[in-house]
Amino acid sequence: MMPFNEQDLNQMPLVDGAIAFMAEVDTDFPATWVQLRLTQLAQEAEQTLMDEVNPRVRLDGLLRLFYREWGFQGDQQQYFSSDNAFLDKVLERRKGIPVSLGAIFLYLAKHLELPVENVGFPTQFLLKVMWSPDDIQYINPFDGEFVSTHILRGWLIGHRGPFAEFKPEYLDAQKNNIILSRWLTVMKSALLREELFTDALRCSDLALALSPGDPHEIRDRGYIYQQLDCLHAAAVDYSYFIEQCPEDPAADLLKLQVDALYEEPLTLH
Incomplete structure (x- = not known):
C-alpha cells in the first residue's frame, strides 16, 4: 500500500518519500536511523558553511564536503547492487547510484537554501541548479x-x-512521484537479480500504486509471482499484459506461458 498520496509525495522532500517507500519494501529498513543520519549531515554542512554567504561558493563547498571530505561516490564496481538503491546502505557505505546520491545531496542543498532541483534525464538522475532562467548548471550526482x-x-x-532527439523537456524539474517510480524500478531490478522476490513484489505493488494498470509493470509482477510459485496469479498478470499490448514482441511467448501456467494445479499460499 502506498504510504502517501501523489500530492503528499510531491510536496515533501524527495528523500522523505524514498524513506517511506523503502520502509514498505524492506520491513527491517531503519527509517528512524536514516532520518537521524540525514539530520546530522545537514547540521554538519550548515556548521561548516555557515559563514559563506555567496550561494555559488556555498554550493562549491557542499560539493567538496559531500564528495571529497565525506567520501560519497558512485559505485563503479557493483553499480546494480541493491545496496546502492537503499538509503541506509548508501549512508553506511557512502556509495550509491545517481538517484540515491542525488536525493541525499538535494536534501542537504535545500537545507543550505541552494536553488537545486531534481531532473529525471532519460539516461540518469541529474541535479539542476537554477541561478536564474538564463543561468542554469547541471550536476552529475554520481x-x-x-x-x-x-x-x-x-x-x-x-x-x-545517433538519431535521438534532445528535447528541452528532458531538463525540466520532475515531480517526486515520477522520480520515485523510476527509483522503484531500479530497486526492483536489483532485488530480482539478487533473487529477493518477496521484496521485489513489494516494489512492484508500490509502482502499481503510483501507476495503476501499467501493463509492463503488471507483466513484471507476473514474472515475480511465477518465481514465488504463485502460478495462477502470474497467468492473470500475463494475460492482462497480452490483452493490453497484443503487438508487443513478448506477447506471443507469454501466451504459451499462460497456457502452461493454467495447466498447473492451483496452490494456496
Missing part, C-alpha cells in the same frame, strides 16, 4: 561534477542511438 548540455546530448545518443 561524481559531483558539472556537466554541459553538450555532454548530456552525448549521453542521450549513447543511450538511444
Whole structure:
C-alpha cells in the first residue's frame, strides 16, 4: 500500500518519500536511523558553511564536503547492487547510484537554501541548479561534477542511438512521484537479480500504486509471482499484459506461458 498520496509525495522532500517507500519494501529498513543520519549531515554542512554567504561558493563547498571530505561516490564496481538503491546502505557505505546520491545531496542543498532541483534525464538522475532562467548548471550526482548540455546530448545518443532527439523537456524539474517510480524500478531490478522476490513484489505493488494498470509493470509482477510459485496469479498478470499490448514482441511467448501456467494445479499460499 502506498504510504502517501501523489500530492503528499510531491510536496515533501524527495528523500522523505524514498524513506517511506523503502520502509514498505524492506520491513527491517531503519527509517528512524536514516532520518537521524540525514539530520546530522545537514547540521554538519550548515556548521561548516555557515559563514559563506555567496550561494555559488556555498554550493562549491557542499560539493567538496559531500564528495571529497565525506567520501560519497558512485559505485563503479557493483553499480546494480541493491545496496546502492537503499538509503541506509548508501549512508553506511557512502556509495550509491545517481538517484540515491542525488536525493541525499538535494536534501542537504535545500537545507543550505541552494536553488537545486531534481531532473529525471532519460539516461540518469541529474541535479539542476537554477541561478536564474538564463543561468542554469547541471550536476552529475554520481561524481559531483558539472556537466554541459553538450555532454548530456552525448549521453542521450549513447543511450538511444545517433538519431535521438534532445528535447528541452528532458531538463525540466520532475515531480517526486515520477522520480520515485523510476527509483522503484531500479530497486526492483536489483532485488530480482539478487533473487529477493518477496521484496521485489513489494516494489512492484508500490509502482502499481503510483501507476495503476501499467501493463509492463503488471507483466513484471507476473514474472515475480511465477518465481514465488504463485502460478495462477502470474497467468492473470500475463494475460492482462497480452490483452493490453497484443503487438508487443513478448506477447506471443507469454501466451504459451499462460497456457502452461493454467495447466498447473492451483496452490494456496
